[in-house]
């Protein structure tokens with residue numbers, strides 16, 4: 001059983017990113033367990049917390065959860081042409097203490113979305129920068145930019161368009177191939 005962690009870059013209750021992520025989670029094949037990882041409870045990263053006597057309990061819980069996860073799917077909106085702070089905070093916390101990063105070597109895939117037409121392109125590409133440094137092999141193709149997201153989802157939060165479901169299935173299949181390549 002391979003475990004995929006989903007990190008959502010929005011804490012909003014009715015978040016489009018969360019709804020999209022739930023749709024995509026259902027597209028993984030048998031043998032994959034998809035877990036939504038809580039990042040909204042993490043205090044802002046402070047390097048003083050690297051001191052082993054000073055680690056917030058939620059940091060430890062998050063790092064332990066991530067250690068069991070083999071691959072990470074990021075689903076995020078764009079905030080001011082970049083990634084939301086909550087996502088960067090989680091990346092920073094998981095990267096420390098130095099030498100004990102929870103990200104190292106884990107395949108990653110990115111879906112960005114926006115209610116407008118730009119589809120979170122800026123966030124999608126800004127997110128790639130820290131992931132490269134964190135040594136995460138990133139799914140290159142296909143890419144997933146979801147624009148006009150409010151029209152994409154129905155009232156129950158399901159993707160309406162069969163074509164989009166097919167595209168996202170191809171995205172998930174390519175991610176699964178990438179995960180296989182990196183399994184030891």
Ligand code: FNR
Nearest residue numbers: 010012015016017018077078079080081114115118
């Ligand atoms: C936004 N939004 C936004 N949209 C966009 O396409 N480009 C951007 O740079 C920004 N910047 C931005 C900053 C901040 C602080 C907020 C709160 C919002 C709009 C954003 O895409 C929209 O609110 C999405 O619905 C947020 O995603 P969730 O919460 O629905 O997942």
